[in-house]
Amino acid sequence: MVVQLLALLGSFSTAILLTPICRRLSLQFGLVDSPDTHRKLHREPVALCGGPVVLLSTLLAVCIAGCFVTTIWEAALTRIVPLAALMFGCFAIVLLGILDDRFGIRGRQKLIGQLLITTVLVVAGYQIDTVSAFGAAIPLGYLVIPISIGWLLLTINSINLIDGADGLCCSVGWIASAGFSAMATLQGHWLEATFAASIAGSLLGFLVFNFPPAKVFLGDSGSMLVGLILGALAIRTSLKGPTAVSILGAVAILALPFFDSSMAIVRRKLTGRSIFSTDRGHLHHNLMTKGFGQSRLVVLVSLFSCILAIGAFLSAALNNEFLALIAVLVVLGCLVASRLFGYAELRLLAGRVAHFSNTLLPQFRKDEGKQPKRQYRLQGDRCWETVWDSMAEFADKHDLSKVCLDLNVPWLHEGYHACWNRDRSPDESSRWKMVMPIFTGEKAVGRIEFVGPMTAADSGNLLESLVVFVECLQSEIGAIVHEHELVIGATALDKELLPNLNSETVFATQPIGT
Secondary structure, three states, X not given: OHHHHHHHHHHHHHHHHHHHHHHHHHHHOOOEEOOOOOOXXXXXXXXXXXXXXXXXXXXXXXXXXHHHOHHHHHHHHHOXXXXXXXXXXXXXXXXXXXXXXXXXXXXXXXXXXXXHHHHHHHXXXXXXXXXXXXXXXXXXXXXXXXXXXXXXHHHHHHHHHHOOOOOHHHHHHHHHHHHHHHHHHHHOOXXXXXXXXXXXXXXXXXXXXXXXXXXXXXXXXXXXXXXXXXXXXXXXXXXXXXXXXXXXXXXXXXXXXXXXXXHHHHHHHXXXXXXXXXXXXXXXXXXXXXXXXXXXXXXXXXXXXXXXXXXXXXXXXXXXXXXXXXXXXXXXXXXXHOOOOOHHHHHHHHHHHHHHHHXXXXXXXXOOOOOOEEEEEEEOOOOOHHHHHHHHHHHHHOOXXXXXXXXEEHHHOEXXXXXXXXXXXXXXXXXXXXXXXXXXXXXXXXXXXXXXEOOOXXXXXXXXXXXXXXXXXXXXXXXXXXXXXXXXXXXXXXXXXXXXXXXXXXXXHOOOOO
């Protein structure tokens, strides 16, 4: 453990020295994250230099540690091909992230780049051949390569998605790296233990400048690099025997970013949005709307990450995988039960499963003839129910089969989804479908979907009624959004100009807009 501690301190010191230099270069070359009114939390351009700082600090610390401990070089020489592939992957993903940070790359294009990089690593030896859990070993056979690639893609994008608040990704990353370093030391994997400790030190050094209020950001180059290395380390440090990977320990350490990205996929997929769409429904967004400042947010998430890392380490040390499972259930259960995060998404998933089950067994349903209305407040507190009730009433009046409302207003922390289905709907070939976007000004705030039976009777009047109704609906939604924007703008102005007065007192005596 002395070598790992020295590697951590060495990378920590190097990161502290490199960060100001890289920050200056990033600002000079325009590699910055500029604020917007859509979803970003900062107000001024911030340098994106995490990738080069973390990579250089880590490599330098590992090389120095190898000069003093021959077993590290011996381990590196015995696995020269996987190590070379990992170095290639690290430099390539940093370059991909820099291109995205500087010029912007579409989600699909970035995914293709990640796929190519992870394929190189998997072919070079970073493979999950057998999954071990609770004493059972499951050989993957022909699924080895796709599952191994999927694992690396999952870790890359999970860490990338959680990088949305000052200091959050660095905190989660260094704790996860420290956990993997401890597990690798326990298993006798000295090279991986030193590498993980160096990553932890680099992220800690960068966190000095990234802690709220942040002077620098990791950027995609930094967050994707951390995700790639953690994914590769998880495979190596969780080995039980030559090929079997004890999956629960690795999953426990990365449970928070995995849960965050899983809920994002559920939220977007079940509301009909693209999985590449943006919103403010992530873990850090929800904590902020619950009143957590960025510093308190980082402390809380770090506490949860420590619980998970300790649970994973104890499960490996005591050879009891139930400890890792208990740690995961405790942390995720606290988030869901307290409704801090995940509650709305799990309700959405449960509602979809229940609806699907009812369609499979209609003869056993007791509520035949009723029209279920499912509505889910994903974020915010605006009164969208009045809009939704008018839509459901319109659908019932005109004998429509289905109507959906999906609202996503990330700059106001508002998200709302609702769906109405008639019990007996015609087959897909016997119905029509219309999906329309909703705009307020030039900003898209959601979409509405109408589905009805394909009949010729009174189709002209129905189309005319739909057009009129959608226009009224869009005006009503626009009024709610505009009202919320006025309140936020007036509150910000009140805090800036009248710091000694309570905003509620100001609004009680002075109407909005004056």
